[in-house]
Amino acid sequence: MDTLGHLAHGFAVALTPINLMWCLVGTTLGTAIGVLPGLGPALTIALLLPITYQVAPEASFILFAGIYYGAMYGGSTTSILLNTPGESATIVTALEGNKMARSGRGGAALATSAIGSFVAGTIGTMGVAFLAPVVVKFALAFGPAEYFSLMVLAFITVSAVLGSSSVRGLTSLFGGFVIGLIGVDLQTGQPRFTFGSTELLDGVDVIIAAVGLFAVGETLYMASRRYAGRDEIVPLRGSLYMTGAEWRRSWKPWLRGAAIGFPIGAMPAGGAEIPTFLSYAIEKKLSKHKHEFGTVGAIEGVAGPEAANNASAAGVLVPMLTLGLPTSATAAIMLSAFQSYGINPGPLLLTTQGDLVWGLIASLFIANIILVVLNLPLIGLWVRLLKIPAPQLYAGILVFATVGTYGISQSPIDLVILYLLGAAGFLMRRFDFPTAPVIIGMILGPLAETQFRRAMTISNGDWSVFYKHPLSLTLLTLAFIGLVGPHIWAYVEHRRRGGPEHVPGDA
């Protein structure tokens, strides 16, 4: 098999001592930030972007991938022991996991989530290795018009289909477009949206945007919510080794979770929330222990969603590596790391940067093994991280936010932009606007514009290029259905029930 040969080569890249060291650093750091509430992989990778000026691409992507996977493992620890999901994708884990911890089975919950993450992460990474070359073959036929339509589809699914409200999701996305447009237009050299300021000619750095929205915004929000009640850490009780019965109840949910998570993650829609909720619903339906759901905590309800979460995290890498299409905030920031090296992710990446891609994929297998070791025997260490008090934690986050921002060009203007974006992030948190579409819009918006203008130049300004190409038309139709379909569905349901039912928050 061709793929196996590439993979073997990838392991040769990933197994060098220096790259193993980066993998270990990444997974350790990733677990830590996954455990800590308020810090996520997107923010951490953004803060570490300056490393791309220092080390080889292989090294920094192995580091970033370790952080990405590690945060998934760490996030489940927080969900189980603290009931505060560290990551949005581990909300479901908190449902059953925290109940299990409260009824003295926290050890088993942590074990099934770590081993399930390992199983599903490994299956998902295998999926990336085998699916990526297939997608590449397909993507080579894409012209600018198809790329643009594909991006439109991704915009719609990421912002309008997945969140709680399509209007608010799209608003975030368009906000991201505005930030992405700031600076010199690369095709004509005209300054755009700079308000006459020379500092803005280079545009807004993705580090500033991510740090402002995720670190400063989150800190302000937490400060404003001090009365909202504290969660207590459930002390870890019970053996970390699962009993035979627990193994028997776990392995099927792991496999089902992986089977649900990977395909959804690999679609140009992304998002780990949908697969985790789906997996939870399925496990609840199939379980022979339904009475445990929501009462003492059912192990299936932890095993399935955790597996789905990790498999979809792996799946997200497929559109990122083969099409240059990020569908999560973390993937968008990794894309900007590619840009920082002058590498354009796309169908040619696998051939032109084979060492990088296959080394990265191989390092994901290694990361999974390291993470199981880090998360099971060393769990006591991570539980201690949870005890860092909130004041010092958030003050520390702001110190690192300053380092990341001020380090770019030692300009206080950057700090002003950081704080303005932090204020915007606070308002978004307060009024339930999703923040990930801002980052995706900011990174992917300019790329979509480039493809759009390229397509229009080739067609001599004829708009029909977007609907005369069958593939492009299909993608745009899918996007339209994604945007309008749920509303029509809701309207039909509403009419059928025949009752005037006002649902607040369904705008």
Next chain:
Amino acid sequence: MSTTSQPSPPPRLAVPELLVGIGLLVCAGAVAWQTLAIPVSPLYSKVGPTVFPYLTMVGLAVLSLLLILAAFRGGWQPEEEKETPTDWKAMGIVVLGLIANLLLIRPLGFTAASVVMFVLVCFGFGSRRTVRDALLGLILALAAYFGFARALGVNIGAGFIENQLNTVVDAIIGAVGG
């Protein structure tokens, strides 16, 4: 679910959400103003640099109108969020910390400004052990400075603390290396 015998009260105007919508409309206006300011060369008349800004502007305007409409229908915030009082005092102190950092980073350098910010943010979050916080902030800021500035080669503003320490570190490296 509402029943027919008990009519639900008519939705009331949600003022905070209305302000958000209006704020966004103002943003759309700013985008329009800045788009008009983009000079367009006739060479690029087909798809020039203004096409995407215009699309963005129209999108933002439509979305903000939809948000304003939602505000008139009672807003979208869940009850829980509305009922939690905002802790303005805590937020104010945190903001003060950010402003202090912004104003002090040039004259005093990164470490000193960070310590001031750290102490203020901790205070805002309810910590009252200011001396301990200041020490913690100093250790963390130095770790961040040496971790980033020296290991990653990122230049963050050095002040008197950093300069003193840099001399010491260079001397140690020189002594060990030489």
